[in-house]
Amino acid sequence: MEALRRILNADSVAIIGASRDETKRGYQAVATLKKSGFEGNIFPVNPRERRILGLRCYANVEEIKESVDLALITTPAETIPTLLADCGRKGIAGAVIIAGGFGEMGGQGKRLEMEILKTARTHGVRLVGPNTSGIINMWTGLNLVGLSDVPKGDIALLTQSGNIALHLITEARLRSHKGFSYYIGVGNESDIHFDEYLEFFRNDEKTKAILIYVEGLRDGRTFLQQVYKTSREKPIILLKSGRSSTGQKSAGSHTGALAGISEVARTSFERAGIIYIEHPDQLFPVAETLSSLPPIRNKKVAILADGGGHATIASDLLTDLGVEIPPLSDRTQAKLRDILPHNASVTNPVDVAGGTDSNPEIFAQCARIILSDSNVGGLLIAGLFGGYAIRFAEKLRFIEEDAAHQMGKLVQKTGKPIVLQSLYNSVKPHSLELLRYYGIPVYESLDIATRCIGALSRYGQYISAYKYKTNFHFNWGAKAKKKALRIMENARKESRRYLFEHEAKELLRCHGAPATHDQLAKTADDAVRLAREFEGSAVLKIVSPDILHKSDAGGVRLNLENEDQIKNAFHRIIDNAREYKPGAVIKGCLVSSMKKKGVEVIIGTKIDRQFGPVVMFGIGGILVEVVRDVSFRVLPLSRTAATRMIDEIKSAPILNGFRGSPALDKQALSELLLTVSEIIESYPDIEEMDLNPVIVHDHGIDIADARIILKKIPSETNPVD
């Protein structure tokens, strides 16, 4: 963190590769720094020059007498290792590496990137990039990006694309009062990842909101952990592209095949408090709004419009975003009726029906009345405000400006946000400038205005529910049981990468899960004896280290009601197994009781490449296999998340007492999900776990089958945490 602070707040910068050629990045870098009013020391470095833009030029960084915080390296990829070593010896905290030609090119580039990272670590130099557009600290004028017209403000920008950043900056300059505190082109994230920058911005006083454009994350879990800490203090707005190309990893297990990566990403981003954006048009406006206005905690928004069309469309769009448009109280309606014409609509949406045509100050009066309704959390104003002087009479200009002042103060006083949509925004009337001065954002687009107030509502909901959220941290092994560890050890000894069903169930029982104590029968008589220990009919399943998919091998027999059936079944299973896989080691058959009928659900875990362990839940059969009606969470789970992931599948009504049948034991199911979470946390050695099916009854659940697969190589701790 200290190194990053020295980098981003650098007092002195060496420009390695500085140049007198105006077309070169090494010239532009020095020129931009001077133009941006950077007050620290600038040290051009180029052995072939003596002075650049009036500054002394050094042959190398070690020649500089003063201390240097940061180096900007503009020279080609192959020169970097030597230069980094120089930087290290000089005590420079970090280097911004512009050059491309590294990991993004694959092969040789990847090797070169590994090399510079190694050199940097050896010499204690942190890296921004490589393949970065640079960094800017807007408050010190430390501008290492070739852009000179970046507006200053309180939004920190983290980006993996220079062009998208340029887009956002242009938008800020042309259509907003807001600007940026820092700009970070993260580049290939070779050394410093998103999470470290996030941590810096969390502690940075100048930054009120963090805007992220990301194409791929190096380490999703560490990122989420940092997001979790940051998002309750400062809103994080993120657009992740590359959704369409990520595709589905081909994976062997059932759960693996179903895990839509982008669905996992989306869900976990939102759980961590990120405002997740899919449309680039919304990115800057949402950041602008969240950095300017208080969040809405009750999901309830009122709409005030001077035209039915805008009011109706706004209702549609807000409803799509999950925002409620609550009825106004009788008192609020009566007050509105007092100042609006008789044909106005005083419910929600409020339509002034011409009531403001000759006096737009009525907008401010309506806003005051509406925001004093305790049921209303925020207000969207839509239509022509700002254009009354243009549309009706010139003298209305000053009345609109007065109304703007009143609305601005109203937001400050009530702590409830207003977002305004105006058809006349592009004409830039003074009244709208005034609104922005008070932090009320104004958009010409109704799509964007609704999305912005929707984001205030979503962020408010996150903040309200914060204490029920997981922090995405594992306490690896803390709750591991000795017995369970022995089971896994034993499997490893036998060179198995999976546990037998009875072992998996045993492990589950160690953590209090309702798995039956199934026993291994080596002979048909054994099986008969073991089946006597419980009531009802029996189930026999093959146990063989060489047979993973028991049903496929004809290795399962259900509903065995008497001795003959059990004996026959035992022999048939063994015969089938021998035929299915000649030479297979056969340990015998597992004897268990036939479970009561109920609704079958599936719980599975796997290791996601970006986010580490994730869990999936769904109702068995076609709902999982055909309709793919499943929910995902990054582990570990909070109690709330366990409940939610049961309720959020579309077929959840089946568990709630479908067609007059009693409600099923969702409580027990949610406990099982928490147990699964605890087990994954306890044994980093588990690669996948499948409980399929789990049978849910009105009281209690049965784990009918359980499968646990271990990692290829035993791991002491999980690599992703």
Place this chain on the structure above:
Amino acid sequence: MEALRRILNADSVAIIGASRDETKRGYQAVATLKKSGFEGNIFPVNPRERRILGLRCYANVEEIKESVDLALITTPAETIPTLLADCGRKGIAGAVIIAGGFGEMGGQGKRLEMEILKTARTHGVRLVGPNTSGIINMWTGLNLVGLSDVPKGDIALLTQSGNIALHLITEARLRSHKGFSYYIGVGNESDIHFDEYLEFFRNDEKTKAILIYVEGLRDGRTFLQQVYKTSREKPIILLKSGRSSTGQKSAGSHTGALAGISEVARTSFERAGIIYIEHPDQLFPVAETLSSLPPIRNKKVAILADGGGHATIASDLLTDLGVEIPPLSDRTQAKLRDILPHNASVTNPVDVAGGTDSNPEIFAQCARIILSDSNVGGLLIAGLFGGYAIRFAEKLRFIEEDAAHQMGKLVQKTGKPIVLQSLYNSVKPHSLELLRYYGIPVYESLDIATRCIGALSRYGQYISAYKYKTNFHFNWGAKAKKKALRIMENARKESRRYLFEHEAKELLRCHGAPATHDQLAKTADDAVRLAREFEGSAVLKIVSPDILHKSDAGGVRLNLENEDQIKNAFHRIIDNAREYKPGAVIKGCLVSSMKKKGVEVIIGTKIDRQFGPVVMFGIGGILVEVVRDVSFRVLPLSRTAATRMIDEIKSAPILNGFRGSPALDKQALSELLLTVSEIIESYPDIEEMDLNPVIVHDHGIDIADARIILKKIPSETNPVD
């Protein structure tokens, strides 16, 4: 049509309620007409004035000697009936009624609206409105709306909201080269509905695209029929608001409860060739694009960008829109490699990787190479084009302009569209103006640019598949069978509003549907005798005009294998029915054969308030009842639609041979859907039909149960067609 032609192309207009007071609509109307260069006669009408704006003022329309095509009435609601009678006597073709206070206010207003409609019909005057913002013919200067800066062009605008129209006009003026041919504020659609205007625009040479903003349709089916005729000739772009408030009609029947109105609307709009828009930001741009460029028929679009970020986001957005981003041919890639730097990406998306920095003409070269690839149907260019002079060097301005000319001609030559997204659009560089001159639309927003090229693709697909579409017309009763009509007559005689199961099945059989010939047993012995006529076990079901839901009454017994079981079942069913509804008329039990097991599906029809008869399809059980995995179509069905509605449910894989079971007889299912369509078309008297379940086998299907409900009042023809 002739009347509408006289209205919209009026040579002479009476302004009833003309005024000298500048704040009055009656003054503005005369002033705007004069200002808009209207060359026809203007006749102000006001008994209290002699001259208005230099024109002679008449006491009433009958005083005017010359012929008058159209009256604009600006006076209040209650004056309208008398004035319309005057207009009729004068031979005026139509009246535009500005006043509100009619149907939109409910109660008294509704009655007044009925009255003016009656008066208008009596006197042969057609009505635009009431409660309309007016109409404009941009080509004659007939401007009856208080807007003076509407740009002229080839887009016809039909709107139910003046403010939304104002929004679209402002957008056209500020950000486009396009404009409007006509403006129609449809108002309450009291007399002239959307479909008549559509028909006019279909035949209007000045109009190339039709843009519609609608809140509610008076008659969805007639609208669809007109859309069907129009959309293949001219694109129709429509935004319908009020999605969130339409909600679900509470309906008694199973199908009724599931019919999401907005889903029906959306599906049928798209089937009729409408480009359906949900976000207002997209409305004008999509209309602009569709009116300027040829559609893309093969769904395949290439992306050309000068930055990875834009390329990646564009890929995501286009994929979301169902557009394919095909690989480029080897030859195309080789040619691109020849002119781009080695680190450029020459697959699709193409990223020039700095290859255009010093020569933006390369864009035109790339465009030529890409569009000559036979696999590419259109091109999206994204990034900085138009800003090279600003971002790199001033002299590049002329090179960009040259490139713009080349790209414009390329579109004309190849017939393949280009849409361009430029960060520099708002700076209005000349090169982008040139692109627009050639009909290439330019947007700053990547969301909008992708949506526009996506719309070209969707429209192209519609045009290609046009011949397989339904025309939404019923040939009422054409295929009715005498036997079926007798069954319905008989039910009416018995004052039943539904057919018994065996009657419904008989009716289905009349049209060749695979319903079994079930027979009514009056006694237990009858039942035994009838069951002997078929193989396998029997099913008994209660037949009573007083019991509609047979299962609820304990009136169904399955799997009856011998005489005793059949006899017992018969008595139990009769007893149950008597207990369930004492005094119920009991006709006996229906005897049918137990159907083979298979996948159960549901087919249901109902009458939608806006669109008339619709059909629903889904797989039975939880998939319909919990997951609501169903598809809808407005009837009648084309063969393609029947196939599509089976394939488009999420659980369709179940029918395709799920888990190694054989593929089921979708062919028979699709025939049944067509039969259902034919039956609904044959008997306008049917209100609802439920085939639930239909059992689908690998060969053939069985209609296990059928229910037909008749309309409250027998209808000769269906009111909606």
